Amino acid sequence: FRDYSHSEISRDVATIKNSVVMHLTATFLRTPASIDSAHAYLASAFSVRDRLLQRWNLTNEYHDKIGAKRVYYMSLEFLIGRTFDNALLALGLRQEYSKVLGDVGFCLEDIIDEERDAALGNGGLGRLAACYVDSMACSNYPGWGYGLRYKYGMFQQQILNGYQVEAPDCWLDSPNPWEFPRPDVTYPVKFYGHLVRDPHSEHRFKWESNVVYDAMAFDVPVPGYGTTNVGNIRLWSCKTNTLFDLNKFNSGDYQGATGGQVAAQILTDVLYPNDNTNDGKELRLRQEYLFCSATMQDILARFRKTNRPLSELPDLAAIQLNDTHPTLGVPELMRILIDDEGLSWDEAWDITTRTFAFTNHTILPEAMEKWPVPMLDKILPRHMGIIYDINLFFLQKVEKQFPGDRELLNKISIIEESNPQQVRMAFLACVGSHKVNGVAAIHSDIIKQTIFKDFVRIQGEDKFINKTNGVSPRRWMNECNPDMSDLITEVVGDRSWVNDLTKVKQLEGKLEDVNFRERWWAAKQKNKERLAEYILTTTGIKVSAHALFDIQVKRIHEYKRQLMNIFSVIYRYHLLKQMSPEQREQEVPRVVIFAGKAASGYWVAKQVIKLINSVAEVVNSDEEIGDVLKVVFIPDYSVTAAEVIIPASDISQHISTAGTEASGTSNMKFVLNGGIILGTVDGANIEIGEEIGEEQIFFFGCLAHEVEDFRHYLRFNQPKPDSALQTAFDMIQRNTFGDAQLFQPLIDAIMRGGDVYLLSVDFPSYIEAHKAVEEAYRNHDEWVTKSILSVARMAKFSSDRSIQEYAEEVWNIEPQPVLNCG
Ligand code: 26W
The missing domain is CATH 3.40.50.2000 (Glycogen Phosphorylase B;)
Known part of the structure; x- marks a missing residue:
């Protein structure tokens, strides 16, 4: 095995300077006369990224080696913001880079301002996901975020004549140092088509379709502060080149030849800019499924490498659903386990419900995701069938528990009897998970008394818990408020409070000073x-x-x-x-x-x-x-x-x-x-x-x-x-x-x-x-x-507290710091 002590990175200013100059000249073809601040940023960022990559590899190799259980935080949104300054602080290299940049005539603050935000989220839910992966990395929890790599993030807002005007957020127009394309990590994702029943098995189907998209991974490293652990957010992008129709091209139909590409690309083109309103658009449903299918395939591919039986999946993987948006992961896992792996319904259901947990972030009625049954049936016929069965078995159980209570069955059915019928995603997420939580004490109480009231009665109090949100002290104190942070550091004696916020209590001793x-x-x-x-x-x-x-x-x-x-x-x-x-x-x-x-x-x-x-x-x-x-x-x-x-x-x-x-x-x-x-x-x-x-x-x-x-x-x-x-x-x-x-x-x-x-x-x-x-x-x-x-x-x-609670009470995972790293 590798000696993990080598994950120490160089702090030597001359070495750093070499790496920056190397990127300036070799990656960006700049001469000393043609360096502008945009390229000074890019070259510096790429040199930081090289350092992160080393640690990224060591972290993941180590977690594989020890067979650590991982948590997968599934979220349609990650509102990351900038990474450069965050990474410099995490690696403890801010002064060194400031010196290197100063030597070539730039001020670090200006260079930091060259970076565009990764704005792959709307608001609270997306920013929370970013804070949570930061905390996982800093607290050495083996965990990854999974999301979508939108080509256009949250729109840019201009104010014209007092009105909001939206402009596209073309954040990928210039090179993005903070992602690693992984063309080798690509999965096919099917849509539409029809089902063929397996004559030998009650629950098994073959799903045939020739509408197949490719989802390709991009990895976004998440530097841990004060640790060599580097976390990861794996974002999926629709790959289009496989959809090029050579036959059409050869017959002179150039537009038709690329028609498939255009249709495929659209799936990861743009973040839906809705916050707390469900508009029920078909494109959004297809986005959600592309995301869920690629993620489940990837998690299972990693699991298969361990050669352990599928019944042990919940011992190696915990999956958190960030609101209902990734809920199709539940029927998707069921589909793979039953149709591809040949498990029985009961085996598959046991594995699935022990793997998933679900966080609710809102009770506004207009935010509740519901998908019309005809739409789901057309796009994902196999999943619609699985959802019907999940609902059927659930209702049968409830009927046994509360005989003759028709009204109860109506209230809790995953399928709403409206015209057309709708799938209630919050109920599906709840039934498919072993734990459901709200995000503050009052909110967790409210959901127990309102949307999940009957579920508490049926499935027991213990399933419904509270996990009060938190925020990262790295970004939201140390990075954004340097002067106040220096003062706190002075009082605490060192900067360790950034990873252990209980230490800020010592400020109380300074009240009279x-x-x-x-x-x-x-x-x-x-x-x-x-x-x-x-x-x-x-x-x-x-x-x-x-x-x-x-x-x-x-x-x-x-x-x-x-x-x-x-x-x-x-x-x-x-x-x-x-x-x-x-x-x-x-x-x-x-x-x-x-x-x-x-x-x-x-x-x-x-x-x-x-x-x-x-x-x-x-x-x-x-x-x-x-x-x-x-x-x-x-x-x-x-x-x-x-x-x-x-x-x-x-x-x-x-x-x-x-x-x-x-x-x-x-x-x-x-x-x-x-x-x-x-x-x-x-x-x-x-x-x-x-x-x-x-x-x-x-x-x-x-x-x-x-x-x-x-x-x-x-x-x-x-x-x-x-x-x-x-x-x-x-x-x-x-x-x-x-x-x-x-x-x-x-x-x-x-x-x-x-x-x-x-x-x-x-x-x-x-x-x-x-x-x-x-x-x-x-x-x-x-x-x-x-x-x-x-x-x-x-x-x-601190989001470190939130993550520790999730780790202990929901995910059953432990910190796994890479060894020998001080
Ligand atoms: C399907 C449309 C849609 C999109 C986003 C519905 C709902 C959402 C989010 C759940 C909205 C959201 O961001 N909720 C916020 O989540 C934060 C993190 O838990 C909370 O702090 C906020 O109170 C909550 O509004």
């Missing part, structure tokens, strides 16, 4: 100045870094209530206009910052963006108001933008209607960077409050258990907006922010549409909470105390 407190605040101030600069370059708006920074950044969605936020801004503007200049002087100056994308087909969300920009235009150009109030919509929110925005917050808003935000993860990021939350009693806000203490968080609004009654009331009664909310409506309707007609539908949703998200209910307490924030902010000392205390008590929200 005046000098420390000043430096803590100076770090925040510097981050605010950095954001002010970013706002100026992205929007042209000049804001004062001495104002209170009040930030709401996330996908634009009615349940997240950006509308309530902008209504409160309008009300504030109204109040300021009523004041004398002397009175205004006394106010806490505030910059209200928004960012976030609306799904391209989500009209209401897009109108909210327009309203925010219209308000910003009026307020920001009002000379009477000046710096007392500024409103900013930062375009094109992304992981990289978040890394600038989040460390700069004084207050951040997480104000979903109680019970609607499953967890939230940016709430954690803001607090980990010394910001204070203004939020509802929802998602992970609740647990954050429990950890840091209620004095450190501003809660408002109705509670989750009250929502149903309010909604019921508002279905039959007109809402009664308080005078503050009414004032905001009036100002809009008086055309203060342009044509009122544009925004009337937003008001109508409240006044005539039943106010589903309870803006009228929560508005008074929201305004009160804002007042409390302002009062607290005036007391600077108290504010700094809150900030330090919060960070000190946030250890729970």
Whole structure:
């Protein structure tokens, strides 16, 4: 066996320089005179990648050698962001590269800015997947992510005339140093066709089709911080060259010859930009299946190399379903085990359910994936048959358990008896898994009382658990907030807190240290100045870094209530206009910052963006108001933008209607960077409050258990907006922010549409909470105390904690650090 001690990599600056120069000249054909920063980035990144590749190989070879059980995190989304800086920090080579780049006339910060985000995700769910593979790598868990390599990631958002306009995200236009193509790892994936029954076996079929696509692997290394372990995200891309029709080409039909290529390519061309809405498109279903089939074939290919019987698959592989999007993995594994491997139904079902576990991330009804039976039957006839059988056997079991309860059977059936019938993917995922979890305590409770209520009764309490989300301290503290991180390092004595966040507790000992407190605040101030600069370059708006920074950044969605936020801004503007200049002087100056994308087909969300920009235009150009109030919509929110925005917050808003935000993860990021939350009693806000203490968080609004009654009331009664909310409506309707007609539908949703998200209910307490924030902010000392205390008590929200819980309670895997590596 290999001596794993050789995985130590060179820190020698001259050696690094050689490798960078080698890539500049040999990979990119640059002469010393023709180096631009784009190529300086590429050459540096390729030299880092060489180092990662060594470790990647050693890690995987080692895990194979010891026969480690692996977890496979299946997700249609990985919102990775940039990798270069992250890799430099993980390898401990940041200073060395800074020196090398400095020697050839470049500044590392500028070079870092050359990298484009890998934006293969929409929002929370995709970013969570990226944090989780980071934590697996850092904690030495043998685990891989599996996903799709979209040619176009999350669209780029431009703001034109106040409206969102989408532009394609051509992130692969220049070479991507952070992927390794694996042409040798390619699997065929079938669609359509027909079934031939096996005369000798009840459950076995032959599925014949000549519509076959090839899925090819690309590996994205995930550098572990402070360990030689390197994780992996394997992304599938549709390969097209095998679909070239030579016969058509030879007969002169050039277009027809490549027709297959075009059709195939489309499957991994573009990320669906929906967050929390299921649009039921056939192309999406085909994407999901391509993903699931390639992944299951790959996992089984790896397993077969161990020569162990298939019954032992659950001892070597755990598969986590990141929401329902990868649920076709369940019938796909069943198909392979029964049709290809010849196992009986019962053997296959036992293996499958012991392998899969499922995480639910949302309870919004419009987000629930359902596929029409006729569509599934046409595209995946074999899987439709397997799903029918899974459902049949499940219902038979339930019928035995609860004889004669027809209503129960109807409620829990995987097939919904609508017209047409639909497959309920959440039920399929639940039945096919041994564990089901929500992503924050309140959310896990809610799913047990709502969508999975009957399943808890049938399958037992123990199957339904909670795994509160977390975020990576590497990216969301150490990388994005260097000054605060240096301070923490000083207190802890070294940087080990980055992999063991419980150590930040030691900050509490520094509460009385005046000098420390000043430096803590100076770090925040510097981050605010950095954001002010970013706002100026992205929007042209000049804001004062001495104002209170009040930030709401996330996908634009009615349940997240950006509308309530902008209504409160309008009300504030109204109040300021009523004041004398002397009175205004006394106010806490505030910059209200928004960012976030609306799904391209989500009209209401897009109108909210327009309203925010219209308000910003009026307020920001009002000379009477000046710096007392500024409103900013930062375009094109992304992981990289978040890394600038989040460390700069004084207050951040997480104000979903109680019970609607499953967890939230940016709430954690803001607090980990010394910001204070203004939020509802929802998602992970609740647990954050429990950890840091209620004095450190501003809660408002109705509670989750009250929502149903309010909604019921508002279905039959007109809402009664308080005078503050009414004032905001009036100002809009008086055309203060342009044509009122544009925004009337937003008001109508409240006044005539039943106010589903309870803006009228929560508005008074929201305004009160804002007042409390302002009062607290005036007391600077108290504010700094809150900030330090919060960070000190946030250890729970490291994704390392989440991953450890999954590893121990769901996956049954153990850390396997590569040996002899210090
Ligand atoms: C099929 C369309 C679709 C696409 C994405 C439906 C649902 C989704 C995601 C599940 C939406 C999502 O990102 N949910 C968020 O997941 C985060 C990670 O667990 C949570 O922190 C957020 O509260 C939740 O909204």
